[in-house]
Amino acid sequence: MEWGRAPIRYGFSVACVAIALGLGLACRYYGFLDAELSLFDLAIVVVTWYAGVGPSVLAVVLSTACFDYFFVEPIYSFEVSRAELPYFFLFMGSAVIIAWFVAVRRRIETDLLSTRDQLQAEVEQRRRREEEIRELNKDLAKRARELETSNNELESFAYSVSHDLRAPLRHVVGFSELLQKHASSALDEKSRRYTQTILESAKRMGNLIDDLLAFSRIGRAETKKRLVSLDQLVKEAVAEIGQDTKGRDIVWKIDPLPVCYGDRSMLRLVIVNLLSNAVKFTRMRARAEIEIGYVDGENEVHAFVRDNGAGFDMRYVNKLFGVFQRLHLPEDFEGTGIGLATVRRIIHHHGGEVRAEGAVDQGATFTFSLPKGQVAEERSANTP
Amino acid sequence: MSELGRVLLVEDDPRDVELTMTALGEYNLANEVVVARDGQKALDYLYCRGEFGDRSNGNPAVMLLDLKLPKVDGLEVLQQIRSDQRLKLIPVVVLTSSREEKDMIRSYNLGVNAYVVKPVDFHEFVNAIKELGIFWAVINEPPPGSMKKAP
Numbered sequence: 040m041e042w043g044r045a046p047i048r049y050g051f052s053v054a055c056v057a058i059a060l061g062l063g064l065a066c067r068y069y070g071f072l073d074a075e076l077s078l079f080d081l082a083i084v085v086v087t088w089y090a091g092v093g094p095s096v097l098a099v100v101l102s103t104a105c106f107d108y109f110f111v112e113p114i115y116s117f118e119v120s121r122a123e124l125p126y127f128f129l130f131m132g133s134a135v136i137i138a139w140f141v142a143v144r145r146r147i148e149t150d151l152l153s154t155r156d157q158l159q160a161e162v163e164q165r166r167r168r169e170e171e172i173r174e175l176n177k178d179l180a181k182r183a184r185e186l187e188t189s190n191n192e193l194e195s196f197a198y199s200v201s202h203d204l205r206a207p208l209r210h211v212v213g214f215s216e217l218l219q220k221h222a223s224s225a226l227d228e229k230s231r232r233y234t235q236t237i238l239e240s241a242k243r244m245g246n247l248i249d250d251l252l253a254f255s256r257i258g259r260a261e262t263k264k265r266l267v268s269l270d271q272l273v274k275e276a277v278a279e280i281g282q283d284t285k286g287r288d289i290v291w292k293i294d295p296l297p298v299c300y301g302d303r304s305m306l307r308l309v310i311v312n313l314l315s316n317a318v319k320f321t322r323m324r325a326r327a328e329i330e331i332g333y334v335d336g337e338n339e340v341h342a343f344v345r346d347n348g349a350g351f352d353m354r355y356v357n358k359l360f361g362v363f364q365r366l367h368l369p370e371d372f373e374g375t376g377i378g379l380a381t382v383r384r385i386i387h388h389h390g391g392e393v394r395a396e397g398a399v400d401q402g403a404t405f406t407f408s409l410p411k412g413q414v415a416e417e418r419s420a421n422t423p
Numbered sequence: 424m425s426e427l428g429r430v431l432l433v434e435d436d437p438r439d440v441e442l443t444m445t446a447l448g449e450y451n452l453a454n455e456v457v458v459a460r461d462g463q464k465a466l467d468y469l470y471c472r473g474e475f476g477d478r479s480n481g482n483p484a485v486m487l488l489d490l491k492l493p494k495v496d497g498l499e500v501l502q503q504i505r506s507d508q509r510l511k512l513i514p515v516v517v518l519t520s521s522r523e524e525k526d527m528i529r530s531y532n533l534g535v536n537a538y539v540v541k542p543v544d545f546h547e548f549v550n551a552i553k554e555l556g557i558f559w560a561v562i563n564e565p566p567p568g569s570m571k572k573a574p
Contacts, residue, residue, distance in 0.1 A: 205520040209543050210438040216545035245543035
C-alpha cells in the first residue's frame with residue numbers, strides 16, 4: 040500500500056498517534072499501567088510502514104510529545120521530572136530505533152518487490168520474444184520448403200528440357216539428312232535449300248537448348264570455391280581459343296594477373312566467354328588487339344578484357360547481358376546470345392559485378408570484379 | 424573380328440529406333456539387332472519370357488539402353504541386370520538424350536560400361552552409333568555365353 044498524497048499520509052500519522060494515545064489513556068483509566076509505550080511504538084511502526092519517512096518523523100515527535108504530556112510525571116505538562124528522565128529517553132530512543140528499523144525493512148521490501156516485478160516483466164518479455172522467434176522459425180521453415188519445391192520443379196523442368204526437347208530435334212535433323220540423301224537428285228534447287236534451312240535451324244535450336252541448359256546449371260550447380268590463378272585460366276583459355284584463330288593476326292597483351300577466390304570451372308567459363316567474344320568481334324580487323332589486365336581494388340580485383348573490335352552502342356549496354364539478347368545480326372557475328380548472360384550470372388554468383396564499355400567500331404572493354412584471394416581466405420578463416 | 428555379336432537395343436521412340444537402325448545398317452550391323460520398346464520387354468528378352476519365350480538362349484553381346492522408358496525405366500533395368508548373377512556380365516551402353524550429371528553418376532554407380540549422349544547432329548549421331556556398333560559387336564570380346572554368329 041503506497042499513498043501518494045502528503046496530507047493523507049501526514050493525517051494518517053496524526054490519526055495513528057491519536058488512537059494510540061486514546062487507547063493508552065483508556066488502559067490507564069481501567070488500571071492497565073505502562074501499556075502506552077507499546078501502543079505508541081506500534082503506532083510508529085504502522086505509520087513508518089505504510090506512510091513513509093516524513094509521517095514517521097511526525098509520529099515520533101507527536102508520540103514523544105503526547106507521552107511526555109500525558110504519561111510522564113508531572114502529568115499534563117511538558118516538563119519532565121528528573122526521576123522520569125531515563126523513562127522518557129528510553130521511550131524516545133526506542134521510538135527512533137523502531138522507526139529506523141521499520142524504515143530500513145520497508146525499503147528492502149520495496150526494493151525486493153520492484154526487483155520481482157522487473158524480473159517478471161523480463162520473463163514475460165523473453166517469453167514473447169521466444170514466441171516471436173518460434174513464429175519466425177516456422178515461417179523460415181515454410182519458406183525453405185517452398186524454395187526446395189520450386190528448386191525441384193526447376194530441376195525437373197531443366198531435365199525434361201534436356202531430354203524431351205532434344206529428341207524431336209534429333210529427329211528433325213536426322214530425317215532431314217535422310218531426305219537430303221535419298222531425294223536430293225529428285226529435288227530442285229529451291230527444295231534443296233529448304234531442307235538445308237530446316238537442318239540449319241534445327242542445329243541452331245540444338246545449340247540454343249544446350250546453352251540454355253548450361254546457363255540454368257550455373258544457378259543449380261554447387262560452387263566449389265578456392266584460390267584460382269587468373270593467369271593460369273587466361274593461359275588455358277587462350278590456348279583453347281587459339282585453335283580456332285589460325286591464320287589471324289591477333290596481338291595478345293596479357294598483364295600478370297592476381298589470384299582470386301572462386302569456382303575454377305565457372306571462372307574458366309567466364310574467361311573463355313570473354314576472350315572468344317573478343318576474338319569473334321575483332322574478326323574484321325587486319326590486326327586484332329586484345330588486352331587482358333586488372334585494376335587493384337580494396338577488397339576485390341577488377342579484371343578487364345579489352346579489344347579493338349566492332350564495339351557496341353552504349354545506349355544498348357543494358358541489353359548486352361540479357362539471355363538471348365544480341366546486338367549484332369547473325370550474318371555478321373554468329374552466336375546464341377547467352378555468353379555474356381552466363382558471364383554475368385557466374386560473376387554475380389561470386390559476389391562480383393560486370394561492366395561493359397564501348398563505342399561502335401571502336402572496340403569494347405568488359406570488366407568484372409572478384410573477391411581477392413587473401414581477403415576471401417581471411418574471411419573464411421574467421422568464420423567457424 | 425570374325426563374329427558379329429547380337430545387339431539389344433532398348434528404345435521407346437520409333438524414330439530413334441529407325442535412325443539407329445539406319446545408322447547401323449550403313450555398316451551392315453543391323454542384322455543382329457533386337458529391339459525392345461520398353462524396359463519390361465528388355466527384361467522379357469533377357470529372361471526369355473513373354474514374347475521372347477522361345478528364343479535361343481544366350482545373352483546379347485551388348486545392350487544399348489535408353490534411360491527414359493515406359494513402364495520400367497533404363498536405370499531400373501540396369502539395376503536388375505547388375506543384381507542378377509546370370510545377366511550381370513552383359514556390357515551395357517547407356518544411349519540417352521540426357522546430359523544430366525545426375526543420370527551419369529547414377530548410371531556409372533550401377534556399373535554401366537559406357538555412357539553416350541545422343542548427338543543432335545545426324546552425322547555425329549551416325550558416327551557415334553557406328554563406332555558403338557563396331558566396337559561392341561565386333562571388336563570387343565563379349566563375356567562367354569554371349570550370342571555371336573559368323574558374319
